[in-house]
Amino acid sequence: MTDVVLDAVTAEPDWLRCESCRELVYGRRYRRDLRICPHCRAHGRLTAPERIATLFDPGSVVDLPAVEVAEDPLGFAAQRPYPESLARARAQTGLPEAALCVRATIEGEPVYAVVLDFRFLGGSMGVAVGEAVTRTAEAALRDRLPLLLVTASGGARMQEGALSLMQMAKTSQALAALDEAGVLTITLVTDPTYGGVAASFTTLTDVVLAEPGAHLGFAGPRVIAQTTGQRLPEGFQTAEFLLARGLIDDVVPRVAVPGAIARLLRVAAPAPLEPDDPLALLPSAHQPSPWLMRIGKQSKEAEPAQVAEPAGAAERTAWEAVRLARHPDRPTTADYVSYLLTDFHELHGDRIGGDSRAVIAGLGRLGDLPIVLVGHDKGHRTTERTARNFGMASPAGYRKAARVMRLAAKLGLPVVTLIDTPGADPGPDSESNGQAVAIAENLRLMARLPVPVVCVVIGEGGSGGALAVGVGNRVLAAEHAVYSVISPEGCAAILWKDPAAAPDAATALRLTPRDLLGQGVIDAIVPEPPGGAHTDPIRAAELLGEAVERTLRELSTMSADELVTQRFNRFRALGGPAV
Structure with missing residues (x-):
């Protein structure tokens, strides 16, 4: 302005x-x-004090002690001596440095925060800023409270030379320590965020949010244009540009930022053990998952899974089951999220360079249980189904799922996956970007997740594209779902040499929940309303939610080691020697 x-x-x-x-x-x-x-x-730029006043609960802000460091380690002078530049910045901003560090609450949720101010020498990171970020991260680690970083910077501070450069490594180490401790970290990118700040702590957090129009990058656009001689794309390095390329999780308008961050804090903030809690004496690998520690004292008695025997499942022909599983009005993952979860925040992108709308992933609450949810989504209307690629995920979709599942492991949250896809995206771009590798990596990752994993086939479970999010401690299937190594049409074309033989192929593949339960491929069947989930989506969601919640509570007393071992044994037994 x-x-x-x-x-x-x-x-x-x-x-x-x-x-x-x-x-x-x-x-x-x-x-x-x-x-x-x-x-x-x-969105115009806010100062650090303005940001603090608008982001945190009134009366909750406690300033952290200012960091004292050598102010002019190089004796640097350009147009003016560096100490004069510092004094001028302090006089103009009223701040001691480019970073303000506080402990505060957002909608009642406690958090440590570092807020940068671009007015102070371009929000650049010298030794003082690097030390401030590191000390605040260490305080968050000590108190096991989430860390929020609000960035606005031109990069590392030139006047402090290589010492400024080293702050990138120091702050990154501090973020790595929070990863190892399972403490949630969040970045709010504001305009602009560049250089060493962007290439260190800003982009290492669990969740990266950005304000509309905020610029984020390593090199500035003018430097890139001058160096390469290329014309840059429209909106280059803006939040919206980065979101479309899978590099940040979400773009959030300023007025919605406190609510978005508070939702993440409510779901993912760790609960420290009380000193007299006997669980505190157990090695971490043998403790029940941390999410249970928050809800365990009021946990309901675990009830049996839904339909445990093939005789209790609905009898339909295999082809009828396929047609119901593919019904365009059948509830999708997005529908189940809206019906079942509170405090849900969807995360986007694989942080490599892509995203896939065929996969929805995020954090939320199922009743009183904090969970991480990953699910295929086909959409309903033609335009939506096309945008979501009919539920067929690209490698970026599976890598996004993997990133969010690793976050679940870090935070000790259970994973719930909803499977509904005809298969992985078969296009040349997906093959060029490593579709097989992405699926294989997910299978290995899910096998070793140290948290409860519950997978539900809610519609069509097609081939490796379905299994890529289907390695769980418990695998359930909706009453009118199907799960198969290949589509009936594909099987008929290959083995019958006639696509019209798809109904016969469906029967031969034994892909109905009743068949799958008998084979041990699934553990239980989730009932649906009469006629199928599409006839009463709300009731279908209630039945699904009840089944998942009961299953999670059934797994809740198992330690991380026990969960991994049980999951390994479950899949090891499939197709084993006949007894």
Whole structure:
């Protein structure tokens, strides 16, 4: 925003011109609206004190002690001596350095936070900022409280030379320690975030959120354009550009940021053991999962799984089962999320360069149980089904699922997967990007997850694309779902030499829940409303939620070692020697 008229009383802009849409904006309204243009919704920059005032609960903020370091380790001087630049920045901003560190709450959830201020030498990271980030991370580690990083920076501070560069390694080490301890970390990227700050702690957190229009990158666009001589794409390095390429988790408008962060904190914040808790004496590998420690004292008695015997399952022809499993109105993962979960926040991208809308992944609550959910989603209407590639995930989708499941392992949260896909995406781009490798990596990862894993085939379970999120301690199937090594049409074309023989192939493949239960491929069948889940999606969701919750509680007393061993033995026994 550019000043037009100054208010003589407040000495602040009375009228502004938006740098994005060039419309005039009344200054007081602009500040009241958190510096968001009312015409184009462009997000202006907030100072660190403004950010703290708008992000955290009133009265909850406790400032952490300022960091004292050598201020001019190189005796650096350019147009002016470095100490003069520091003094000028302090006078202009009223801040001791480019980072403010606090302990506070967001909607009642405690958190440690580091907030950078771009006004202070471009929010650059020198020794003081690196030390501030590291000490705040260490405080979060000590108290086992989540860490929030609000970034705005031009990168490492040139005036401190290689010492500034080394702060990238130091802060990254601090984030790695929080990973090992299972402490949630979140970044809020604001405009702009570049250089060494972007290439260290900013992008190492569990969840990376960004404000609309925020720029994030290593090299700035002008440097890239001058170096390469190439014309950069529209919106290059903006939050929206990065989201579409799987590099950040979400773009969140400023007014919605506190709620989004609070949801993540409610689901994922660890609960420290009380000193007199006997579980505290057990080695971590032998403790029940941390999520149970939060809900275990009020855990309901585990009830039996739904339908445990083939005789109790509905009798339909295999082809009828296939047609019901593929019904376009059948509830999808997105539907089940909306019906069953609270505090759900979807995470996006594989952090490598891609995303897949065929896979939904995120954190939420099933009743009082915090969980990580991963599921295929086919969509309903034609446009939605096309956008979601009919539930056929690319390698980026499976790598996204893997990233979120690793987060579940870090935080000690159970994983619930919902399977509904005709198979993995068969296109040339997916093959070029390692589809087989992505699926294989997921199978290995899920085999060793130290948390409860419950998988449910909610519709069509097709081939390795389904199994890639199907390695669980318990595998359930909805009453009218199917699960097979290949589609009936594909099988008929290969073995019958006639696609019209698909009904015969479906029968031969024995792909119905009744068949699968008898084979030991699934452990239980989840009932559906009469006629199928599409006839009453809400009731279908209730039945699914009850089955998953009961199954999770059944697994809740098992330690990490026991969960991994049970999962290994379950799949080891499939197709073993006849007794």
